[in-house]
């Protein structure tokens with residue numbers, strides 16, 4: 001069984017790819033490697049891994065030959081990064097992924113899985129499930145919705161298409177992201193003894209550990225196609241919906257520190273509390289790790305010095321830096337290169 005993971009060098013990818021290899025899959029990674037390919041250093045000598053430095057918008061479809069399943073993660077990966085250049089965000093996050101899905105079907109790939117996001121619900125009261133109306137407020141969220149629509153259209157008896165709407169992820173990864181809420185809270189405390197909280201703290205968000213994201217992929221690829229073809233799943237767990245202020249208290253409790261907060265930003269316009277019943281009831285998926293586990297592991301790594309907050313760990317700042325140093329993200333044009 002061969003998997004192709006786009007964006008496999010990223011925060012989720014660099015946990016998912018070793019997990020797939022461990023499960024016995026052959027893995028090809030297609031990535032621009034905006035954050036470097038060192039994120040996959042732990043598996044770089046694995047003979048079942050092939051790294052291809054290329055772009056989802058113009059890669060050679062030959063890469064898809066003999067691939068059984070495509071996990072499409074490549075994207076400018078959060079709301080603020082998506083606003084740096086909205087057209088580029090639509091080109092990569094929507095058109096790039098629609099291209100990957102379409103070519104996958106043309107080449108004969110049997111399964112395609114899109115990485116979408118619960119941020120698509122934007123601002124909504126109540127507990128939302130996959131049938132709830134969506135409210136995509138940002139270019140990032142709109143591009144996710146367009147990619148979902150393009151992918152779903154392809155689902156038939158030739159290709160099984162599944163769309164996963166992930167909760168906000170936390171936990172340690174070799175491509176660390178401190179722009180994610182839990183991770184940023186731990187870093188804020190570590191550096192300044194205060195937990196940064198986005199105003200006004202009452203907004204709801206669902207959370208999931210990055211290792212549980214990898215397990216969701218394993219669950220989906222090992223599920224029969226009747227259960228997943230053309231289906232959307234929210235991915236997370238009902239008990240990890242938090243309002244941001246209580247979340248900060250939970251983080252403080254996990255790392256055993258007196259709670260001290262520091263407000264930042266304008267009041268958040270996004271708030272969504274999510275039902276994860278569908279993935280639990282249809283696929284038997286359950287998460288294993290808690291916010292407490294994630295906060296502790298990050299804090300320990302920071303204390304030991306095995307984790308630092310370099311510019312690359314802050315997605316928007318890093319993309320801004322790339323834009324400033326190379327004029328545009330696309331001026332770093334790369335032909336597909338097998339590394």
Ligand SMILES: NC(=O)c1ccc[n+]([C@@H]2O[C@H](COP(=O)([O-])OP(=O)(O)OC[C@H]3O[C@@H](n4cnc5c(N)ncnc54)[C@H](O)[C@@H]3O)[C@@H](O)[C@H]2O)c1
Pocket residue numbers: 006007008009010011012013030031032033034035054055056057072073074075076077078092096115116117118165166167168169170175177180315
């Ligand atoms: N981390 C989260 O909280 C979260 C939540 C919901 C959904 N997601 C989705 O999961 C996916 C992965 O997120 P992540 O947190 O790992 O982000 P990330 O920024 O760490 O990884 C994205 C990867 O995609 C690559 N990439 C970007 N544009 C590319 C292009 N045009 N061609 C090839 N490679 C390209 C980057 O080099 C990077 O390695 C994204 O689609 C994101 O929207 C993430």
